[in-house]
Amino acid sequence: MSAVPVDTVLPVPVTGNTLSFQYATWMGICQGRAIARTDTATPGLTYFRMETGCTGTVHWRNLTTGATGDAEMRATNSLQSPPPAAAATGSGVLVATITLGIPYSTTFWPGMGMWTVP
Template sequence: MNRLRLRRAVVVAGAGAALLLTAQPAGAAPTDTVFPIPIAVAGFTPPGFPAAAAGHVVASTDPEMPGVTRFTARALCCFFVHWRNHSTGAADTVFVNHTDAGYSSADARTGSGPVVATVTASTGSPGYPIVTVLPGAGGWMVP
């Protein structure tokens, strides 16, 4: 009878040790997801010269701020991100504007789960239209 108890204890202890050694760390690091499809725009600058720009948008998430996504792009001035959370059905549009730090950034309460988004350009200044030639797009998981 004692051998059976000892054998069970060894099996349970071994299984526990195996779980501890193979477990992932509890605190995950913030994650940046670069949209695989960049946004491309064309238009006119305020002096009236033709211009074009393209850039990738980054969706950043942090487990310490669940349900929040920060959208950032360095090559673009102002753009809209149209997102949808496939777990909750929530959807919205966030306007990302240029900051003094030299990049465009905005936070959105997307909720946790798989989220997809498309990116389009703003219309530009009056008299100097900007059009979206290629809308950006991407998907990521929000903690």
């Protein structure tokens, strides 16, 4: 019997604006929290996604090992959606800041949080 994956909603949301050139120039405010998913079946990996329609980048640091990295985050409006590709964060206690996606966005306030990876 294995444990179910754990979703940790990082407590400080990221806020900023985004521009879209797909149909016409459009600017909107984007705010959302990052979700870090871990699973005992895949130790040392973290899956990131946003709880809203925003995209962003997670800038993480493993406090246990000292490893650092960046991971792109896709948007999802459902906790049942499959997570994106895994980031090899390593096992331990992790902290992160989150900025909005590039290239056409400005982060006013970065998101933040911490979680534990098995």
